[in-house]
Structure formats: C-alpha cells, structure tokens
Amino acid sequence: MDYFLVILIVAAIAGIYWFFIGRDQAKSTRAESLHNQSSGIFDPAAAEALATIDNIAEPTSQDHLRRGNIRRYNIAEGNARVARNGQIPRVMDDYVAAIVCLDPADAGAMRIVDDVERFADQLLLDNLTTQDDAALWMINDFTRVVANVAPQTRAKTAANIKADAIAVSESREEAAATALDAATMYTRDPQNVHDSTLNSDLRANLRKLRADAGHINAESFQREIQDEIARDPARGKHARATFDRMMEGGRISTFDNEKESDILNYVWARSHHPQNRKRAGLIKEAIVGALADGVENGSVVCANGRASRVLNSLVSVDHDPELGEGGAMTYEAYKNQIFKEVKDVITREVDVAKDSSDPKMRNVAAMYAGQDVAVDLSTESRFNAGMRREITQQVEQYGDKLKPNEIEKIKDECFIYAMV
Numbered sequence: 001m002d003y004f005l006v007i008l009i010v011a012a013i014a015g016i017y018w019f020f021i022g023r024d025q026a027k028s029t030r031a032e033s034l035h036n037q038s039s040g041i042f043d044p045a046a047a048e049a050l051a052t053i054d055n056i057a058e059p060t061s062q063d064h065l066r067r068g069n070i071r072r073y074n075i076a077e078g079n080a081r082v083a084r085n086g087q088i089p090r091v092m093d094d095y096v097a098a099i100v101c102l103d104p105a106d107a108g109a110m111r112i113v114d115d116v117e118r119f120a121d122q123l124l125l126d127n128l129t130t131q132d133d134a135a136l137w138m139i140n141d142f143t144r145v146v147a148n149v150a151p152q153t154r155a156k157t158a159a160n161i162k163a164d165a166i167a168v169s170e171s172r173e174e175a176a177a178t179a180l181d182a183a184t185m186y187t188r189d190p191q192n193v194h195d196s197t198l199n200s201d202l203r204a205n206l207r208k209l210r211a212d213a214g215h216i217n218a219e220s221f222q223r224e225i226q227d228e229i230a231r232d233p234a235r236g237k238h239a240r241a242t243f244d245r246m247m248e249g250g251r252i253s254t255f256d257n258e259k260e261s262d263i264l265n266y267v268w269a270r271s272h273h274p275q276n277r278k279r280a281g282l283i284k285e286a287i288v289g290a291l292a293d294g295v296e297n298g299s300v301v302c303a304n305g306r307a308s309r310v311l312n313s314l315v316s317v318d319h320d321p322e323l324g325e326g327g328a329m330t331y332e333a334y335k336n337q338i339f340k341e342v343k344d345v346i347t348r349e350v351d352v353a354k355d356s357s358d359p360k361m362r363n364v365a366a367m368y369a370g371q372d373v374a375v376d377l378s379t380e381s382r383f384n385a386g387m388r389r390e391i392t393q394q395v396e397q398y399g400d401k402l403k404p405n406e407i408e409k410i411k412d413e414c415f416i417y418a419m420v
Helices: 002-037 044-054 061-075 080-100 109-126 133-167 172-183 196-212 218-230 233-246 260-272 274-292 303-314 331-354 359-368 377-396 404-418
Strands: none
Touching: 002 044, 002 061, 044 061, 061 080, 061 109, 080 109, 080 133, 109 133, 109 331, 109 404, 133 172, 133 404, 172 331, 172 359, 172 404, 196 260, 196 303, 196 331, 218 233, 218 260, 218 274, 233 260, 233 274, 233 303, 260 274, 260 303, 274 303, 331 359, 331 377, 331 404, 359 377, 377 404
C-alpha cells in the first residue's frame, strides 16, 4: 500500500511540475524554434512565436527578450507608424522585465544585459531632438531603470563566471583563460543584421563603395546581374526573388537612407574595378550567393538583411583589404575576438614576469601559474597594474569600432576574468 502511495505522490508532483513549469518550458522552446524559422519580417513563424510567448504563464528573461526582439525588429523595424502606435513602448516593457528578473547565473545572462543596455543607449541617441514629451518620459523612465539594474547584474554575472572558472582550475592563469572562454558566446540570432556595431561597419563599407563607384550604368549592371543569376540554376530562384525585391528601390534608414537598388549597384561595380580584374568572376559569384541567401524559410528577408548580405559579400574576394578582409562584425563577435586576444595578453604577461630579473616578480608569476609560493603584495600590485595596462591597450585598439562606453564595459569584464 505504501509503495503505491509513493507512486501516486511522485506522479502527482510530476503532473503539477508539468502543468506549471513543463508546459511553459515547452512553449519557450517552441517559440525559440519558430523565431529561428522567421525570415526577419512579421511572417507566420514570427507571428506564431509571439502568440506562443504571450501564452506562457511565467515568461523567463529569455522569453521577454525574444518577445521584445520580435516586436522591435519583425514588426516595428522600418515602420515608424507601427512603432509609434505601441510596439516600442511594449519592447521597453519586455526588456525591463528581461533584465529585472534575470538570474546572473543563467547561461546567456551577459548577452541579455548587453542587448538591453545597447538598446537603451540607441533609444536615447535616436531621440535626442524629439519634441514628444510623452515619448521622452517613457524613454527616460526606461533608461533610468536599465541604468540602475544593468551594472549590478553585469557585475554579478561576471563574478559568477569567474567563480565557476576558479572552481575547475588549478591556477589563476588557467582560471582566467577558462573564464574568458566561458564568457565567449556564439549566439544564433536571427536578428543580428540589426546589430548597431555590424551596421556601423557596413555603413563605412557603403560609403567607401559609393565614393569609389564612379559612373554607374544601372541598366547595364542589372542585365549583368540577371545574366549571372541565370547561370546559377541551383541558387537562381532565390537570388532572383531577392534581386527583384531590391530593384523596387526602397530606402533603408540604417544605410544613409540609400536605395536598395543603388547599394546593389555599388557592390556590383567592384566586379568592374581595374584591380579586381582577376577576381571579377569570384565577386559576381559571391554577390549572387548573397542574393540567394536573402531567402530564408521560403521568404525574402527584411531590407536590412538583404542589404547586409550584399554589402558583406565582398569579404575575401575584393582587392581592397578594408572591404575584403574580416568583414563587418557584430558587437558579440568583437567581444569574442577581444576575449581571445586578452587570453594571449595574460599568457604573455605571465611569461614576462617569469623571466623577470626581480625574484619577487618571478614569485608572483609562479603564484599566478599555480605554484604555492609566498608573494610580496606590492610586487603583486605592480604585476596586476601592468596586466591591466596591457589589457587596456589591447581593448582600446577597437576604439574605431566600438563606442566608448562599450569599450569600458568590455575592459571591466576582462579585468574581472583576468583577476587583476
């Protein structure tokens, strides 16, 4: 009898868990899958993802962020009327909820903090000259909440990453490398074409392309593009769908209010550049490939997505290193690159200390590398100051790519992970 009673109790607990928690988790997973299937517009996948999140009883921080992103990008992006009619205030509500209920120990917590803080910064920048008092009141209220909550959550999240790294490492040097690896994120983000850092890089490329374009025979270029598309039957259908949409000539505020058709022409002009003569075929193939990639899950992606793909198609094929090497990068990608370089800085600084003529500094290096040795505190302080200086110099090399406040936040993270 007792045995069956135990079974009934366990079954009841499992049922309650599923009813109150399991169903929400299943809906959250489904919303993520649907969002990833969206082509970046408010298509059926995005609409169903939004409806699914709306039906979650207790949304997580990630649910709030995802719903905010759908409203911000899939619905409101490029549509000021829709934004004014209520989407952006609802985005702010979801982003506040995302950061207020965020557990710093959650995987991806730092990404949520980054996204919400960067949205608040951009919102202030976009509304510097607005005369709408009601909008300003909402924006100021939102940014005030973010400014109060985000730094604390950022610090706690970084401290958790550091503590977890220390727990599985045998030395400070190993823990620092482990923490930097753990902080490195490769997020599958269907909306990364809206990343402000990526778009800043792409705008710089567009301005260079426009300045170097010379005379453009639009009709001739369009015939050439269509001929090139026709030579690639495997990708031709999708490439033609994206091409046709770009030829409608809609303007994109993100890219200097340039027409999509002109952006495509500026990029195609690189296949006619004298120094690209031997690369012309590769450039044309790359552009057609970018056009084909402009169709996802059966739908043409949003205007930002189309233009971004075309502008980034010159990576590795153009003769100009500013266009042909590295390509435009998201904020997350820059952070990842910086973390990798800071790991090298730490290794280098420890090696320099190991070879120091000062035995006290050699002891600090030995301690950092995991040896049980006594260290002079003032010498350790000098070592830490030197490490911070080298990390600062490394991060500040990205001053032309990242905003000053972004540079400062990344530096502070690196100092925590390096334990200096």
